[in-house]
Amino acid sequence: MAGWGRISGGDYIQIPWVRNPMKRLYPGIFSFHFRNLIYANGRNSSYLCFEVAGVQYYSSRTVSFHRGVFRNQVYENKSYHAELCFLSWFKANKLSPGEHYHVTWFLSWSPCARCAEEIANFLKQHRNVTLRVFAARLYYFWNPAFQQGLRKLRCLGAQVKVMSYHDFNYCWENFVYNRYMRFRCWKKVHRNYNFMSTRLEEILRNMSLLPEEIFYYQFGNQPRVSEPKGRRKTYLCYKLKLLDVTLEQGYFKNKKKSHAEICFIDKICSLDLDQTQRYKIICYVTWSPCAHCAEKLVAFIDDHPHLSLQVFTSRLYVHWRWVNQHGLRQLWKSNIPVLAMTEPEFTDCWKNFVDNQERPFEPWEKLKQHSDKVKRRLQKILKINTIDLFSEQSSEEIRDLNNLVDAVRNLNLDAHDPHY
Template sequence: MSSSPQTPGTRKPMKTLCPDTFTFEFENLPEAYGRNSTYLCFEVKTNTLPSPDFPDSGIFQNQDQPPGHHAELVFLAWFFKRLRLGECYQVTWYVSWSPCSRCADQVANFLKSHGTVRLRILASRLYFSKKLENREGLHRLSQARAEVKIMSLKDFEYCWENFVNHEEKPFQPWMNLDKNSEGWNAELKNIHRSSESRSQSGQFGSTLLPQEYGRGERNPRDLLTEGIFYQQFNNKHKLKKPYYKRKTYLCYELNGPQLVKGCFHYEEGHHAESQFIEEIGSMGLDQGRLYFITCYFTWSPCHSCARKLVSFVKGNSHLCLKIYTSRLYYHWIWKYIQGLQHLQNSDVPVTVMTDREFEYCWTNFVDNKGMPFEPWEKLDSYSKNIEERLKRILEKRSTPDDLNEDFRNLYL
């Protein structure tokens, strides 16, 4: 049985490799000619995994067609959309090649922006290890809390058992496996020594590129007031008197070389989603780099805005977008249901906000004057009910009658 190749643009990991592919791609030769792709076998560990939409292991490889992402970036795009705020993750990579300098920079920036993620990288070979930029890239990974090591015989055996369709055949070490591992390990130690020396002498340049962002960081006037946050993000099903209009507010956070934040709200004839798309489109972002964007909505996107967001992401493959929402907008009407399904099917995940996300928004997007977030009554209960409704919408191919019946049963 051969490994199933990934369709370019896909974000789903493979489950296994065929034995010949593994042996050829992971052979730790000092000069590995003809190995032009990186294979990345991963494991993710946390208290709540595995789950159907977040398997705890799999395999990625380079994508040849645009955006041409290397395996490391394909993994990050997949992983980012499944991260849950506040959870801790231990990620292990077994890679045929160590990351190139550009991937190393992006992985390092990702780790700095997501402090709950710990990464361990075990490499069969070092990628163009004589090139200074690749050596410095490996050192920057170490500075970003990533543990980088060379694969040993035990690691190759582990990969064979867990990532190869070996049909009960034992792993057969190739000639000079241990000797090659020792050679690569000595090279990695030399890289860390020389890079540390350069770092101490101040010869490393900064990896941050402020000029990439046309508008820079948002200023304090963009923060929400306490009153607006509690009124607009409140996830109660029904309001009590005095009534007020609950508009769409959108708070976003863009992670790249810099962290950029902003807030938009519905204005007559101009949806918050449209303002957000215009804002990101005006930044002149480097299309050769991945950017991770998290949006927090008071109302989930309408059907029209859902299509706009999908088109925007598909037209900008360097952007990875995920959405948290406090409430579902007209979730019993078929076209809005289809909008939510369209987002999910287009790899733009939609998740219902819990107390963790509300608290995060309070800390990062509200002029809170140093006061802690105070959850409102039944916040958790409302979140669970809305989450159940969203789950029903996204999990099955329903007809309008089916979903209207679900609505009546859930009392939403």
């Protein structure tokens, strides 16, 4: 017995009698519970076949390997899904901060909404664990709550896929008492795989993502557009990170009574983040903040010293007005750098916030020239009253603002990180 399982948020999931994993499954159990039916009535148990490879940080050498099977466990008329049983056993028996772990799951059902939340909390707390999930069937794939759970796992870096014929064959060879018999697949295995794979792709692709045409129109840094689509609005895409883990991401657009920046502030405040941690937020905006929003952002960061905020803007909002210029300078003075979006930032925004159908970002004509123009205007604004902007330094100590902007831009490492 593995004992109690501490899983999320410092709280204990009460699984007093977590059994150690089984080595393998009997062929009939595997064929019945892992059959990839679209609607599998009567299959109320969940099975989880797992592999855990522990790798040393500095030598990249595999130092431990574990394989086994968990299923639902019932204690005092309460059922605990296989995912929670694995996490409890793993934390209590195998998890060590000195190793990096590659965990692979083969599930008879994809995680439910509650399990997805627990898995997400686990991944947030343990950056030394990477997770791959292969599901034979999608659990309540039409339910928005279950869809959101899968998207949350995807946002935290977990791979979520549907089991193919090759995955079933792999499980048969490694997790089933097969008596050296070859795997014989059931009818419609390929057709059902194609159906569920398409559904999963649609679920993961619809992570509150921007349509391509909206991105190109709203984030395009051309000073004018010829399409008769009306005025371009403010869109704000944000990414909340703890070290190298993305905890939350999404986008807002202007509402009638609330600018996108205000919606963003309300969202971050609602997360109730741990004030003992240092979080980094990167924002991509179509228009730089107006004077009112700049004031709100400054007050927000002043009230939350555990947050650092970096803003990339496609265009400058009414930059010729002194009040908006003053707002931009106040942001810099409060350590909230506002930088012009260049091709790396547009590419990062495209990858993370656009329903891109896995197509690469295609820059529009004169993107670089428009970015350079926005950058020069922004630098000209920030050079005004530079001594006031950095009042603690003398004018002789103030370096050229171009170098400062480049240095701040280099802090945005994840825009160039291939992991994102």
